[in-house]
Amino acid sequence: MDSISDNALMLKVKDGDLDKLGLLFERYRKILFGFFYNMNHDPGLSEDLVQNVFMRILKYRGGFKGDGEFKVWMFHIARNVGHDHYRKNKDRETDEIDNWKDKLGDDQMNREGEIEKGEDLHLLRRVLGRLDKEKMEVLTLSKLEGMKYKNIGDILDCSEGAVKVKVFRALQALKREYMHLKERV
Amino acid sequence: MDTKDLINKYRSGQLSSDEEKMLDRCIETGEVSLEELDDLAALKNNFDAMPVPEPSQNMSDAFYANLEATKQKEQRPKAEGNWFSQLWVTQPFLRWAYSVALIIVGLGAGYWLKSGGEDSDKLENLSAEVSEMKEVMMLTLLDKESPSDRLKAVNLTSELPDASAKVTEALLQTLNQDENVNVRLATLEALYPYASHPQVREGLIKSIALQESPLVQMALAEMMVALQEKRSVQNLEKVLKKENTPPEVRERIEKSIEVLI
Structure with a gap:
């Protein structure tokens, strides 16, 4: 992913060439969808949130200065979109998680299970639902294609080293939950 | 403690809380990478390998x-x-x-x-004040010894929007008593716009008999014609009767009397 060219495209969008946003959308639609999907495991909702991110990019395009990476700026917006959604739907959040857990035990889980063919992965999916949002977020960001620790640090407003520690702690928490669930199975 | 020992202790799950903090620091500085912690690395690989569906x-x-x-x-x-x-x-x-x-x-x-508002009232007050000042200045200048000052005073009246009785009275007095002919002629000219005032008209008629200067007498005679003032005939005839009246003046006055009668 060429960041310079991302910035060049976004600067054109800023100058009124809105069609160039289509190119950025094509480059990042899957990555953004993956970011939201890993957080909520709801494909429909993730698609809506991706849509909101691009509409916000369009609305606040004047604020893009081009001095940082477009990807980092976009993920700042994506995080805000995600937070706004979860804040608005806080009451329903527990239901969603429950639904998600149910879903994991049902069709989707079985369908993916056929592809994944592994009990460990099977369990891992169930464990993820128990992880808090911050840990989930840093793990998801570290998983995304082309995302470096430095980029994540820029997105989360912390140093590269601090990101490594966050990922380390998130993985430890994941492992604890994993072991706990494994013992029960 | 060296980082290898720290990693080994971590693997065996025997880290003290101080050692845990030390490991945190090592990870932060990059001395220990996450890949070196096998269990977590495997977990991360599994997590990273979790498939994400394609957006529709x-x-x-x-x-x-x-x-x-x-x-x-x-x-x-x-x-x-x-x-x-x-x-x-x-x-x-x-x-x-x-x-x-x-x-x-x-x-x-x-x-x-x-047309409206406080500002226009203020403006009116201001211009009234200026007129008043000019009037006072004019009356003061009329009393000066220098004829040029008195001429200035007479000319100032043209700048007054409407002369008060005080001003016209002062002008008539100047017309009758000022020793300078030019000042008296200028005064006569200055009084002309106010000739419609009965008092000014009266004063002008009376002034005919009082004037000694032929120039002023002639100017007065002409003004009476211009004003169509028949009451002035009596006074004009008095000028004619005067022995020292020059023939040119006499002739002029006679013509004026003819027009007026």
Whole structure:
């Protein structure tokens, strides 16, 4: 992913060439969808949130200065979109998680299970639902294609080293939950 | 403790809380990488390998529909602007209409400002004060010894919007008593605009008999004709009867009397 060219495209969008946003959308639609999907495991909702991110990019395009990476700026917006959604739907959040857990035990889980063919992965999916949002977020960001620790640090407003520690702690928490669930199975 | 020992202790799950903090620091500084912690590395690999479905075509369709809608929304005001500027260029009368409208608005605003409000009252008070000052100055200058000062005083009356009785009285007195002929002639001229006032007219008629200067006598005779003042005939005849009246003046006065009668 060429960041310079991302910035060049976004600067054109800023100058009124809105069609160039289509190119950025094509480059990042899957990555953004993956970011939201890993957080909520709801494909429909993730698609809506991706849509909101691009509409916000369009609305606040004047604020893009081009001095940082477009990807980092976009993920700042994506995080805000995600937070706004979860804040608005806080009451329903527990239901969603429950639904998600149910879903994991049902069709989707079985369908993916056929592809994944592994009990460990099977369990891992169930464990993820128990992880808090911050840990989930840093793990998801570290998983995304082309995302470096430095980029994540820029997105989360912390140093590269601090990101490594966050990922380390998130993985430890994941492992604890994993072991706990494994013992029960 | 060296990092290898630290990692080994971590693997065996025997880290003290101080050692845990140390491991945190080592990870932060990059001395220990996450890949070296096998269990977590494996977990991370599993997590990273978790498949994510493809977003549907609906997402792309909705995005491009929204983008198109935004483009149209932003272009509309521009198009309206272009339509107006085209009209502006192709219809010169619009420019004229605009100019005329601006003038009308300007005049209206001027009239409105002039006719009403506190400001106009203040302005009126101010100009009344200025007139009063000029009047005082004029009366003071009339008492000066220098004829040029007295001439200035007489000329000042032309700047007064409406002379008070005090001013006209002072002017009549100057006309009758001032020793300088030029000052008296200027005074006569200054009094002419106020000749419609009965008191001024009366004063002018009386002044005919009091004048010694032929120039002033002739000027007065002409003014009486201009004013069609028949009551002045008696006084003009008095001038004729005077022995020292020059023949030119006499002739002029006789003509004036003829016109007036």
